[in-house]
Amino acid sequence: MLRLTLAQMRRSLGRLTAAGIAIMIGTAFVAVTLIAGAVITRTSYDAVSASLADADLVLLGSRDQGLSAEDVDAVRETDGVAAVDGHMRLWTELSAGTKHAYPDVTTLASDPRLDPQVLLDGRAPERSGEIVLPDRMAERLGVEVGDTVTTERSSWVPADAADADGADGADTAATDGADSADSADGAGAAATDVEGEWVTRTERLEVVGLNDDPTGAFAQTGGAVVVHPEDAERWALDDTMGAPVQYTEAVVALDADADLESVRGEIEAAAPEGAVLRTKDEHAQAKTAELTNGADVFTTIVLGFASIALLVAALVIANTFQVLVAQRTRTLALLRCVGADKRQLRRSVLIEATILGATASAVGLALGIGLAQLTLTVLGGVNLDVPLPATVSVTAAAVIAPLVVGTLVTVVAALAPARGATRVAPLAALRPADAPALTQRRNLPRLVIASLLTVAGVGLLLFAVIGGREMDEVLALGVGVLGGALSFVGVLVGAxxxxxxxxxxxxxxxxxxxxxxxxxxxxxxxxxxxxxxxxxxxxxxxxxxxxxxxxxxxxxxxxxxxxxxxxPVDVLVWAPRSLSAVAEPTGPADDTSAPTVLDQRLADELDQIDGTAQVQLVTSIDAVVTVEGAEATGPLRVLPAPAARGVLLAPDQAEGLDEDSVIVSQGLAEVLGVESGDVVSLGATTLDRTGGTVPTGESVERTAVVTEFGQGFLATPGTLEAMGVDATPNEMWLRMDADADPVDVVSDIQDALDETTVSVAxxxxxxxxxxxxxxxxxxxxxxxxxxxxxxxxxxxxxxxxxxxxxxxxxxxxxxxxxxxxxxxxxxxxxxxxxxxxxxxxxxxxxxxxxxxxxxxxxxxxxxxxxxxxxxxxxxxxxxxxxxxxxxxxxxxxxxxxxxxxxxxxxxx
Amino acid sequence: MDSTTATPSGHAPASGAPAAAAVRARGLRKVYGSGEAAVNALADVDIDFAAGAFTAIMGPSGSGKSTLMHLLAGLDSATSGKAYLGSTEITGLGDKELTRLRRDRVGFVFQSFNLLPMFTAEQNIVLPLELAGARVDPAWMDTLVQTLGLADRLTHRPSELSGGQQQRVAIARALIAKPDVVFADEPTGNLDSRAGAQVLSFLRRSVRELGRTVIMVTHDPSAAAYADRVVLLADGRIAGDITDPTPESVLAGLDALRSLDEPEAAMR
Structure with missing residues (x-):
C-alpha cells in the first residue's frame, strides 16, 4: 500500500508541489518567528544587563533606599570578592561651543570585568577635571583628546556655608560670587530646610580619552562619559542637595577561586533590607520580564499571524487533496474492486498528506532558518545601536514546533478529502466517464451553524460598538474581539x-x-x-x-x-527656562545660562524650510490674573494679534485680541469666574523653588476675552511692555502649509535645531x-x-x-x-x-x-x-x-x- | 479505388460539379514515433469525400480510421501529404487558421457527447456561433430543433438528458454554423441500440433533407449501413469502398479484411 501511495504521489508531483509551497511558507513563518523571538530575547537580555559588563553578581538597592557607601564597602570586605563598584544615576550637560550633549556619568571601574566600556584612545581620568568621552559624542561636539568641554552645575548652598572653602580647580561662576564646594555635605540631610540659595557654576573638563560602548550599555543616552570619582561624587551631591549619595546597584566581581554560592550567601546576609542579590543572567531575566510584563508579547503576536498563514495554507491543502481524490476516483475504485478496504484508502491519503507535510515543513524550516540568518547578516552590516548576535541560535523548540505544526496542519486538512476517498464506490471503476454532473448538495447543518455564528458575532460586535462607551474599556474590547472572531468564522463557514x-x-x-x-x-x-x-x-x-x-x-x-x-499650533519650539532666570526673573536671560537664543535669525532660518507657512517668535512668561479676589496663574503668551490669528491652528482662538484685551482660556476663565468683557488685572509672576508665586513688574487692567484657546493667556507686546516686563522671546510658533508632509517638515526643523538646546513639540x-x-x-x-x-x-x-x-x-x-x-x-x-x-x-x-x-x-x-x-x-x-x-x-x-x-x- | 492522378497544385473550385469533393486527401501519411518504434498509422492515402453525402469510414481497431479523420479535420498534423477542405489545403495551416476553420466550416460529434455540463442544451447548441461572434439564424435553429426533436429539452442541462438526447444536442451543435462538413467519431458508441438508431437516422436526415455533408467513423456495421458509402481501412490503407451499403455487405467487406490480418483486431 505504501508503494502504491508513493507511486500516486509521483504521478501528482506537480500538484503536490504547489500545495507543499503553501505549507512551506507557513512553516517558514513559524520558524522565523521562533528564531527571531529567541534572538530578541537574547538581545534584550544582553541589552538590559550590558551595564553589568562581566560582573558575577549584582546587588540591587531597594527602590526608595538604594545602597549607601557603607553597604558597598561591606560587600567589598566580603571574602572572595575581587572588586565591587557602586552605580548611581548621574547625568550632566556638556557643552563645546554651541553644541551640547547630555550623557550618563560614570567613573572608571575598579576591575576590567566590571567595565562595559572600552577605551579607544588616550587614557582614563587620573584627577579631577579630566574626562573621557564616547567617540561618537566627541565627534558630534567637535572635540578631540586635549580639547576642553564645559559643564554647568548648580548646587544648593546653605547660607551658613556661603563662605566655605573654594572648590578644587573648578572654574566657578556663581551669581553671588561665592564658591560652591563639595564641603556642602556637612549641611546634612536637612539641607532643604536650611536657608540658602542655588548657585550655578561652570566647570571646565579636559578630554583625556575616547571610549566606545560595544554592548550598548548606555545606548539610551548615547553613551556615558567617564570622570574622576571626585567629580562624580561632587556632582552627585549637587543633585541630592548635600544628602549622602545613594547607589542604585553594586556590581561584584569574584576572585577566580571563590565559590559563587558561599559568597552570595555572605553578601546577602550583610545586605540592607529590601536589597536583592542576583547573578547577571537572573537579573537580565527579571528585568526582561518586568519590561514585557512577564509574557513574550512579540512572539505571541507574530505567532498569531503565523497561525493565520497556516490556516490559509490548510484551506489550500484541503482543496488540493479534495481534487487529488476526485481525480483518482477510478484508481481508488479499482483498488476497492481488487479488495482494498475503506480504511486502507483513507490511510493511503493520510500517509500521502504526512509525507507532503513533513517534507514541506522541513523545507520551510530550512527556509526560515536561512531567512533569519540572512536578516541577521544584513542587520549586522547596518550600524545599529543594538548589538545583535552574528548567527542564529537554533533551539530544539524552533526546529520541532514548525515541523510538527506544519505536518499536523497538512494531515488535518487532508482528513475530509480522505473521508471522501472512502466514499468512492467500487462500481465507479466500471462506469464510463460521464459528463460530471453538477450536484448542489444542500448542507443544512452547515448553513445553520454559519448563520448562528454570524448573527451571534454581529450581535456581540454591535453590543461592543454601541455599548462600548458605558462599559469598561477592556471588557468592550474583549466583547468586540469575540464578536468579530465569531462572525468572521460564521462568514467563512457559510462561504x-x-x-x-x-x-x-x-x-x-x-x-x-x-x-x-x-x-x-x-x-x-x-x-x-x-x-x-x-x-x-x-x-x-x-x-x-x-x-x-x-x-x-x-x-x-x-x-x-x-x-x-x-x-494650539502645528509646531512649537521652546528654549528651556534657564535656572538663572528663576533666580533673577526680571532680568534678561544671559548667554551663559540660555545657550540658545530664539531670535529673528533662527526664525528666518526655519521660515526657509519647505512647508512652513509662518514662523512667529513668542514670549512666554508666567502671569497671574486677579479679579474680585479670585486669582489664577498660567503661562502668558505674547505676540501681535494679526500674527496670532495667522499662526494658530484655530484662528478664532485669538479673536478679539488687541492692545486693551487679554485672551483667557476657558479653563482658567472658569477658575476665575470671568466672562468675555469683564475687566481683570494682569501681572507677571515667577515661581520659586517651593512652588509659590512671586509677583514681579506691574499689574495692568485689561478686558478679558474668553476663547477656546488651550491654556493660559494671550496678550499683545504692548500689554507686556505696559506690565514692565522686558523679556526676550523664548518660543517659536510655526504653522505649516496645508499640503506639507508633517514628517518631512518636522524632521527638517529638527535638523535645523540639531545643535541647539531648544525643544520641539x-x-x-x-x-x-x-x-x-x-x-x-x-x-x-x-x-x-x-x-x-x-x-x-x-x-x-x-x-x-x-x-x-x-x-x-x-x-x-x-x-x-x-x-x-x-x-x-x-x-x-x-x-x-x-x-x-x-x-x-x-x-x-x-x-x-x-x-x-x-x-x-x-x-x-x-x-x-x-x-x-x-x-x-x-x-x-x-x-x-x-x-x-x-x-x-x-x-x-x-x-x-x-x-x-x-x-x-x-x-x- | 480512386486512382485519379492527383495534381496537387491544381485545386480549382468544383463549380458545376454537384458531386464535387467536400474533403480530399492526397498522399496523406502519418507516422507515430520514430526509428525502430515508428508506426505507420496512415500510409499515402488518396481519397475524396463527396459533398452532400453521408460517408462512413470503417475498419478494425488500429486500421488508421481515427487518424484519417483527425488529419482531415485539421485536429492533427500529417507527416506528409495533403488534405483539402473544399479548395483549402488544411495541412499547411497554422493553429489560428485551423481554429477559424473548425469554428466556421467543420462540425464535430463525439462518442462521449462532450457537452459542457454547466450550460443548458440551447447554450451548448449556440456555443460555436458565440465563439465566432456570429448571430443565431432563428429559422435554422428552429429547423434543427424540430428535426432533432429537442424543442422541450432546450432549457435542460446535460445531466438532465438521456444519452440519446445529449448526442442529438451535440449534432445540433455541430450543424448550427452550417459547416461544410460534419465529422462524427463513433457517435453511437455510448448509446443503446434504439438511441443509436435514432441518432443515425438524424445524421442521415441532416444529409438528405438539410443538405449537409457527414463523415462518420464507426466500427459498427449496422451503423455504417445508414451511410451512402462506406470506406474500409486496414493497416493505414484504403482497403475497400462500398456504395449504398447494407449491414450484410459491410460485414462481408469487414470479414474479407479480417481474414487478411487477424492479429490486428486484438490490438486495443
Whole structure:
C-alpha cells in the first residue's frame, strides 16, 4: 500500500508541489518567528544587563533606599570578592561651543570585568577635571583628546556655608560670587530646610580619552562619559542637595577561586533590607520580564499571524487533496474492486498528506532558518545601536514546533478529502466517464451553524460598538474581539453558500457578452465548494489587511483631530527656562545660562524650510490674573494679534485680541469666574523653588476675552511692555502649509535645531510621532499578513491548474468547436481574476466594517471617532489581488492551451 | 479505388460539379514515433469525400480510421501529404487558421457527447456561433430543433438528458454554423441500440433533407449501413469502398479484411 501511495504521489508531483509551497511558507513563518523571538530575547537580555559588563553578581538597592557607601564597602570586605563598584544615576550637560550633549556619568571601574566600556584612545581620568568621552559624542561636539568641554552645575548652598572653602580647580561662576564646594555635605540631610540659595557654576573638563560602548550599555543616552570619582561624587551631591549619595546597584566581581554560592550567601546576609542579590543572567531575566510584563508579547503576536498563514495554507491543502481524490476516483475504485478496504484508502491519503507535510515543513524550516540568518547578516552590516548576535541560535523548540505544526496542519486538512476517498464506490471503476454532473448538495447543518455564528458575532460586535462607551474599556474590547472572531468564522463557514453565487453574478455582470467571460463565470459555479475555499483563503488575508488599514486610518484621523484641539499650533519650539532666570526673573536671560537664543535669525532660518507657512517668535512668561479676589496663574503668551490669528491652528482662538484685551482660556476663565468683557488685572509672576508665586513688574487692567484657546493667556507686546516686563522671546510658533508632509517638515526643523538646546513639540510633531508608530505597526502587520495572502494566491493558481486538468476533455472540445488558444487562456484568466477579485472585494468590505467597529470600540473613549475609508490601501489590495489572480492563471492557461483538440475524441 | 492522378497544385473550385469533393486527401501519411518504434498509422492515402453525402469510414481497431479523420479535420498534423477542405489545403495551416476553420466550416460529434455540463442544451447548441461572434439564424435553429426533436429539452442541462438526447444536442451543435462538413467519431458508441438508431437516422436526415455533408467513423456495421458509402481501412490503407451499403455487405467487406490480418483486431 505504501508503494502504491508513493507511486500516486509521483504521478501528482506537480500538484503536490504547489500545495507543499503553501505549507512551506507557513512553516517558514513559524520558524522565523521562533528564531527571531529567541534572538530578541537574547538581545534584550544582553541589552538590559550590558551595564553589568562581566560582573558575577549584582546587588540591587531597594527602590526608595538604594545602597549607601557603607553597604558597598561591606560587600567589598566580603571574602572572595575581587572588586565591587557602586552605580548611581548621574547625568550632566556638556557643552563645546554651541553644541551640547547630555550623557550618563560614570567613573572608571575598579576591575576590567566590571567595565562595559572600552577605551579607544588616550587614557582614563587620573584627577579631577579630566574626562573621557564616547567617540561618537566627541565627534558630534567637535572635540578631540586635549580639547576642553564645559559643564554647568548648580548646587544648593546653605547660607551658613556661603563662605566655605573654594572648590578644587573648578572654574566657578556663581551669581553671588561665592564658591560652591563639595564641603556642602556637612549641611546634612536637612539641607532643604536650611536657608540658602542655588548657585550655578561652570566647570571646565579636559578630554583625556575616547571610549566606545560595544554592548550598548548606555545606548539610551548615547553613551556615558567617564570622570574622576571626585567629580562624580561632587556632582552627585549637587543633585541630592548635600544628602549622602545613594547607589542604585553594586556590581561584584569574584576572585577566580571563590565559590559563587558561599559568597552570595555572605553578601546577602550583610545586605540592607529590601536589597536583592542576583547573578547577571537572573537579573537580565527579571528585568526582561518586568519590561514585557512577564509574557513574550512579540512572539505571541507574530505567532498569531503565523497561525493565520497556516490556516490559509490548510484551506489550500484541503482543496488540493479534495481534487487529488476526485481525480483518482477510478484508481481508488479499482483498488476497492481488487479488495482494498475503506480504511486502507483513507490511510493511503493520510500517509500521502504526512509525507507532503513533513517534507514541506522541513523545507520551510530550512527556509526560515536561512531567512533569519540572512536578516541577521544584513542587520549586522547596518550600524545599529543594538548589538545583535552574528548567527542564529537554533533551539530544539524552533526546529520541532514548525515541523510538527506544519505536518499536523497538512494531515488535518487532508482528513475530509480522505473521508471522501472512502466514499468512492467500487462500481465507479466500471462506469464510463460521464459528463460530471453538477450536484448542489444542500448542507443544512452547515448553513445553520454559519448563520448562528454570524448573527451571534454581529450581535456581540454591535453590543461592543454601541455599548462600548458605558462599559469598561477592556471588557468592550474583549466583547468586540469575540464578536468579530465569531462572525468572521460564521462568514467563512457559510462561504460555500454565498461566495460562488457572488462570483458567478459578478461574472455575469462583467462579461455579459464575451464567451470567455461567460465560460469563466459558469466554470466557477461548477464546484462551489472549491471556488468558495479558494476565495475564502484570499478573503481571510484581505479582510485582515483591510481591517488593519481601516483601523489605522480611522485612528489617524481621530487622533489628528484630538491633537488639533490640544495643541494650539502645528509646531512649537521652546528654549528651556534657564535656572538663572528663576533666580533673577526680571532680568534678561544671559548667554551663559540660555545657550540658545530664539531670535529673528533662527526664525528666518526655519521660515526657509519647505512647508512652513509662518514662523512667529513668542514670549512666554508666567502671569497671574486677579479679579474680585479670585486669582489664577498660567503661562502668558505674547505676540501681535494679526500674527496670532495667522499662526494658530484655530484662528478664532485669538479673536478679539488687541492692545486693551487679554485672551483667557476657558479653563482658567472658569477658575476665575470671568466672562468675555469683564475687566481683570494682569501681572507677571515667577515661581520659586517651593512652588509659590512671586509677583514681579506691574499689574495692568485689561478686558478679558474668553476663547477656546488651550491654556493660559494671550496678550499683545504692548500689554507686556505696559506690565514692565522686558523679556526676550523664548518660543517659536510655526504653522505649516496645508499640503506639507508633517514628517518631512518636522524632521527638517529638527535638523535645523540639531545643535541647539531648544525643544520641539506641537500638533504636527505628535502627529508625526503617532503616525510613525501607526505606520510602522501597520507595515509590520500587513507584511505578516502578506504571507497569508501569498499563500492564498498560490491556492488560486493551484485551483486553476486543477481545473485545467479536470477539464482537459472540455477544453479539447471547446478547441475542436472553434475556441482559440487565446480565448482559452482568457477564460482561465477571467476565472482567476474573478475568484481573486471577489475574494479581495468581499475581504475589503468585511475588513472595512471590522476596522470601523474596532476603531469605534477602541477609540470611542477618546471622543468622536471619524470613520475613514483608506481608499488608497484598498485600491492597492484590489489591484494586487486582481493582478495576482491573472498571474496565477498564466501557467495553467498555457497548460490548457497545449491541450490538443484530438483529446476531445479520446474515449477516456 | 480512386486512382485519379492527383495534381496537387491544381485545386480549382468544383463549380458545376454537384458531386464535387467536400474533403480530399492526397498522399496523406502519418507516422507515430520514430526509428525502430515508428508506426505507420496512415500510409499515402488518396481519397475524396463527396459533398452532400453521408460517408462512413470503417475498419478494425488500429486500421488508421481515427487518424484519417483527425488529419482531415485539421485536429492533427500529417507527416506528409495533403488534405483539402473544399479548395483549402488544411495541412499547411497554422493553429489560428485551423481554429477559424473548425469554428466556421467543420462540425464535430463525439462518442462521449462532450457537452459542457454547466450550460443548458440551447447554450451548448449556440456555443460555436458565440465563439465566432456570429448571430443565431432563428429559422435554422428552429429547423434543427424540430428535426432533432429537442424543442422541450432546450432549457435542460446535460445531466438532465438521456444519452440519446445529449448526442442529438451535440449534432445540433455541430450543424448550427452550417459547416461544410460534419465529422462524427463513433457517435453511437455510448448509446443503446434504439438511441443509436435514432441518432443515425438524424445524421442521415441532416444529409438528405438539410443538405449537409457527414463523415462518420464507426466500427459498427449496422451503423455504417445508414451511410451512402462506406470506406474500409486496414493497416493505414484504403482497403475497400462500398456504395449504398447494407449491414450484410459491410460485414462481408469487414470479414474479407479480417481474414487478411487477424492479429490486428486484438490490438486495443
Amino acid at each position: 460555500v453558500f454565498w461566495i460562488p453565487k457572488v462570483v458567478s453574478l459578478t461574472g455575469a455582470i462583467l462579461g455579459g457578452r464575451g464567451t470567455s467571460a461567460k465560460l469563466a463565470a459558469a466554470n466557477t459555479l461548477r464546484n462551489p465548494r472549491r471556488t468558495a475555499a479558494t476565495s475564502t483563503a484570499l478573503l481571510i488575508g484581505v479582510t485582515l489587511v483591510a481591517m488593519m488599514s481601516t483601523g489605522a486610518a480611522s485612528a489617524r484621523t481621530t487622533l489628528t483631530e484630538e491633537l488639533a484641539s490640544e495643541f 506641537g500638533a504636527a510633531l505628535e502627529r508625526v510621532m503617532f503616525q510613525r508608530v501607526i505606520d510602522t505597526l501597520l507595515a509590520v502587520v500587513v507584511g505578516l499578513l502578506g504571507a497569508a495572502v501569498v499563500i492564498a494566491l498560490i491556492g488560486v493558481a493551484n485551483t486553476l491548474s486543477l481545473s485545467v486538468i479536470e477539464r482537459r476533455r472540455e477544453s479539447a472540445t471547446l478547441r475542436a468547436i472553434g475556441l482559440s488558444k487565446a480565448q482559452l487562456r482568457g477564460t482561465l484568466a477571467i476565472e482567476g481574476a474573478l475568484i481573486a477579485g471577489v475574494g479581495a472585494v468581499l475581504g475589503s468590505v468585511l475588513g472595512l466594517l471590522y476596522g470601523w467597529a474596532g476603531a469605534v470600540t477602541v477609540l470611542g473613549v477618546m471622543g468622536d471617532v471619524r470613520l475613514t475609508v483608506p481608499w488608497r490601501d484598498l485600491a492597492l489590495v484590489l489591484v494586487v489581488a486582481l493582478g495576482a489572480g491573472l498571474l496565477a492563471s498564466v501557467l495553467p492557461g498555457r497548460a490548457a492551451a497545449r491541450t490538443s483538440p484530438v483529446e476531445a475524441l479520446a474515449v477516456d
